[in-house]
Amino acid sequence: MNTNLTTFADLYQFTMMYGYYKTGKMDEEVAFDLFFRKNPFHNGYTIAAGLETVIQYIQNLSFTDSDIDYLKSTGLFQDENFFDYLQNLSFTGDLYAMPEGTVVFPNEPLIKVRTRLFEAQFIETALLTQIGHQSLIATKANRMTRVANGKPILEFGARRAQGVESAVLGSRASIIGGCNSTSNVKAGKEYDLMISGTHAHSWIMSFDSELEAFQSYAEAFPDHLILLIDTFDTLKSGMPNAIKVFREVKKQHGELKTYGVRLDSGDLAYLSKKAREMLDEAGFQEAIIVASNDLDEYTIRELESQEAKIDAYGVGTKLITAYDQPALGCVYKLAAEKLNDKWIPKIKRSENPEKITNPGLKKVLRYIDEKNGEALVDLIMLEDEQIPNQPFEVFDPIHTWKRKKVKHCKWIELLQPIFIQGKLVYESPSINEIVENVQRNLSSFSKEHKRFSKPHIYHVDLSQNLWDMKMKLLAELD
């Protein structure tokens, strides 16, 4: 997915660029924040993902001649010199971001952009689309893996995804979130993900009998033999035939490596228990049972609580589309503008208090208790603020009487430099490093914050300076 995506922007980005060009504002330096306002799926946190494709997008930012011809053909832009500026567009500023796999909370900037208005405005659409989609899927995957008691989750939603790219990047995000493997070969190849898959019902149907189909599959894949057993009758036909084939392979090869059965319909709790009994009785204690069929985190949790004998879960539609909430709703808001070499903080007011933005150039610190390793609070501060000496007090930005003392904490700064003056200064981690980053991040949060439903709300506070600035700006607007 390395294609040039430069024209991928809402038309209003172009009309605004033209407007900024016409009013001479295009070179003013500005700062934008990308954030979301609510964790998805009633989860207690969100897993940041999508930075890798954002980096690719920004590095490839460049209009082709055919793009320019197209824009000319719209007849919208009267002043032809505008196209010269477009032709020379590239990203020349600074971009800070939370690395992929960071546990992030509402209203925290996942990305901070600081560059001239012309560029900063233009990249909005692509950043929102990529970060929103991939963070959503990573978070959904993480919910599923969390309830599976360590059993592997296999992502195989490609056919139900909203298009090919959505499937490929969704696979990657699923792995980031904690899935074990994907069925998606393109994703496996492009992003170095573990792939898995065996056969479909059509395999069975294309042979004269289920037994013959199993035997033929075993001939091709004796060492990786997961048989789909529900084409005719799971317990009466599929299981006996599978056991027969396992015996044959064992006899022929002396041993069985990875082998087992997949259940894809019916009552998975009941069938898995019966299947386990039959496999154990036949001496196939190492055979694994994979279950699939429209699973989501709620069904997986139910199956686990009923002690279903399932060793791995295959998930499709519900994960790859984030079925119960298919959009995260990221926004990208102006935070500051540089005038006469001085940064002027900007605020967007709203009738909804939760939609009021945090002004100014900011950084985000996570304070982690040195004793128990638990994250205590995230503090959004002004970029040039001194890190406060401990102990100090933090307070809820809405209910300011809710106060908490920060002491004996180490802190980490969550926003990392990615581009500085247009130059990429960030070395992208491998997919395994990202997966480890998720685990490391999550290990700082208490069980209460990770609770499946109605989680304890993690504190994200504003520094006193930032809070004062915000209140002052709000007062001035009236």
Add this chain to the structure above:
Amino acid sequence: MNTNLTTFADLYQFTMMYGYYKTGKMDEEVAFDLFFRKNPFHNGYTIAAGLETVIQYIQNLSFTDSDIDYLKSTGLFQDENFFDYLQNLSFTGDLYAMPEGTVVFPNEPLIKVRTRLFEAQFIETALLTQIGHQSLIATKANRMTRVANGKPILEFGARRAQGVESAVLGSRASIIGGCNSTSNVKAGKEYDLMISGTHAHSWIMSFDSELEAFQSYAEAFPDHLILLIDTFDTLKSGMPNAIKVFREVKKQHGELKTYGVRLDSGDLAYLSKKAREMLDEAGFQEAIIVASNDLDEYTIRELESQEAKIDAYGVGTKLITAYDQPALGCVYKLAAEKLNDKWIPKIKRSENPEKITNPGLKKVLRYIDEKNGEALVDLIMLEDEQIPNQPFEVFDPIHTWKRKKVKHCKWIELLQPIFIQGKLVYESPSINEIVENVQRNLSSFSKEHKRFSKPHIYHVDLSQNLWDMKMKLLAELD
């Protein structure tokens, strides 16, 4: 989005191909049907879309050396000769499809593939993903346009889509479904769609005042002047400032071309009525009012029933993600297999009667009453069956006592040849022709079938021959 998508397949397509290669079945000729089982969104029908990208996919089907190297590196495929077959893979068979924009119903094949098993199995994933996604969005868009009383719907969901490609192809599908324009410039360029867009809140915020922001926008776009009026206060600030600027432009240019305001928050019914009054009083009867803010077909219908003074609707998240049902759930099932030059019909049984497939090579005829132009029934028949002489009786395939007489009807065959013996024989229509096809298709269906909720169920029946074959095969399975 013309890239080579050949590796976009579930791993099990590869393992099955390898299995077919090992068992010598790879060259057996087979027929598969692609269909869905339920209309999305409780709608009475579905709009077929996605064929254009399927054609591109099939034409570009070819493994690169790097793909082959990757597949070798998995260690799954022991027999090296298999890779020679992969290297030579292309689509050599027949593919029939319902043209984009066709109104289609559950269990009707949208695509019928007839080729050797090796290829037919392999293309499953990509076909399902593309047809499923795009038909879903086209249908969602059609629902929205249907309740808007002819007012234009502007699609601007790019930033909330599940990735860039999902946004681009979703834009195209939205236009097929009946949207007027898209904000997505890449989609506009690639698929010749009408684009629209003006400015964001950040435009307003980057100026010292709302008035100055409006004036600057008017200088850049005097002929296309839709002002977003809710940044500070819609009626107290936005409207008076907009009217002031309309007056200035009229004075300066003598006339106003396309102009108006956009509401993006608050009570859209109330605000639109007040805005209309203020515009009319100021003499700007031609000013249009565009409304947006998380709209879907339910909210649009409510606004219309409350006689909101809205001239155009902007829709984002709810359309581009098909929010309330983000996957259509297409399936691809083996229908027949050729043995000794004879087609053997195949059936997939299931505990769920509605999941039992229709066997054999099929065609789909739509019977339209010649008098009133209304579609009476779709008849799924065997491919080599004679078209019956009228009058004849059709019957519900489940409740077979429900019978209906077909007389004085013309018929159309819904599946069109797209590839014959691997050669493209279909000329893709323009986007406008597809949009017209939707309208022509819909004009054959009664209001009851198009009802917004609880629509009358349209009859899709099986021919007597097909029904008999199905019953015989089911009996044989027991």
